Amino acid sequence: MQKWWKGLLLMAGAASAATAGGTAYFYRRVMKRNRMKVEDTMKMSGTDWSRYADLLKERKAWMMSQPHEEAEIMSEDGLKLHGTFFPGTGGAKKLAICLHGYTSQGMSDYVGLSDYYLKRGYAMLLPDARAHGKSEGEYVGFGCLDRRDLMRWIDWAVKRCTDEVQILLHGTSMGGATVLMASGLALPGQIKGIISDCGFTSAKEVFSHVLRSWYHLPAFPMIQIADCVNRKRAGYGLDECNAKREVRKAKIPILLIHGEKDNFVPCYMCREIYSNCKSPAKMVIIKDAAHGESYYRDTEQYEKAMTEFIGGVIR
Template sequence: MSKRIIIGGILCFAATEVTIASYLLKRTLIRNKADVERTKKMSGTDWVKYIPEIKKKKEWLIKQEHNDVYIKSDDNLKLHGILFPKENSKKIVICLHGYSSNAGISDYTAISRFYLDKGFNILMIDARAHGASEGKYIGFGCLDRNDLVKWIEYVISLLGNDCEILLHGTSMGGATVLMASGLELPSNVKGIISDCAFTSPAEVFSNVLKTMYHIPPYPIINIASIMSKKLAGYRLDQCNAAEEVKKATVPILLIHGDSDTFVPCSMSEKIYKNCSSPKALFIVKRAGHAESYYKETKEYQEKVDDFIKRYLSDRDVKINA
């Protein structure tokens, strides 16, 4: 085989890998390319059967008092949230949605009544490049964890220095709260709940390429990571939840469905193994991606309730009959 043919083959391979990496980023990283329906299909969860329940609970939720609130990110993006206030309560749960979702349709419609009945204020935030928040590029937790710190500061200024904060994230939001656990968080943050989190963008993208597209992830992920740094300001392997929890001091409850094909349950198991703070792992049998609450609602709420009782004070807790 001639040297020219070998070089041509290498160049052709490299061009193909760059093309795939570029396509991957365009489909996932850029705001207007992140499609909700495509994400639902990729998640593998049959959401149709839950639509009546979600619709009913959303109709109830939007009748509750709520306000739009805004902050500025460190890079000067206007970020949006929806605040559901609870009178005289010093407790608040900050809810972080998953990829391509938003505070409006919310991954927290179903569990919101549970939190309100427990006496919590609720703050549902739009991640950057989602919903009513500004931003062109999705942060996949790597950028969003710093935005979350700004939201925590906002909440403390709103409710006072004696407020107690619970963080609850799902999927990308779950990864975000875990990535934030490695930062120096205010003592007001009493607990973190993470549902079906991935470890890092690089690892979840690699899993998708292997299991859904049957494409070897490397060197595509390496190339995509370089491109991501240039476009969005972060590498796909820049922040890993499984590494950040080694520095965590805030108690963490991890939840994952064992039938999750989108974000493997093994990621939460790895995070649990690495976590240095008080921790618990709740694996829901036969639950797909972000399905755990709907699959085992009663047990899910019991696990969260136990976590709250362990790590937050009992003041202002009001349970409706």
């Protein structure tokens, strides 16, 4: 009997050690700046970006030829955050603040959409999220901290432009989650609408999906352990801010766009967010689009949805 109990305890100890080790590995890979990799994110997203290489090259060259300037603010917790501002040709009376996705940076995710905004007279502000690009920070905010940073960028934008500026918040993936999480805050009157492309509900829920789908591991207890660690190190819980809860407090119109074949941030998250929206909302699902691919997969449908939405919120 003693040998049986000893064997059982050894097995339990080994399982606990394996869980702790797996959690530590997963946490470092997704949360810490010096461990996360763009290549891993692109692989999991399942999007073949090579098919759009020529278009992206052309649009990036045009975008970079437009007047732009560096911008910098301080976060509530003392981080220097970097952004790039394009004043556009419309006197900065209309502005799109565009937030990028996980492991990306401000000047990457909106190369395509710069063609839409800048050619229609919009100014654009492209911040680098904390722990991304030229912004400081060791731990990723996953929308929970980034929405507070966004509020500071909004203050900067109003001062840089004018009190009369009309602002759209446009986010992709983690940026899409951020703008939705910000919808529950006391946004200033200059914010007229929110566009979220493939945004997730919360870090906890998207991590759970990734663990099950990509690593074939149960979310429990790894997510619970990671949540405790993140509260101590990064200062927030993985489900502390959830987009489907925040939109219940939203007061401004929201456009939700999602790829039908998004396996990274599953489409059901978009539907959950839509069903919880208190403010006027529209949902557009792009057929056959993978994660972050919607604009390129069906540019005509994407821009049509934007134009109709913006026509109802911007004068």
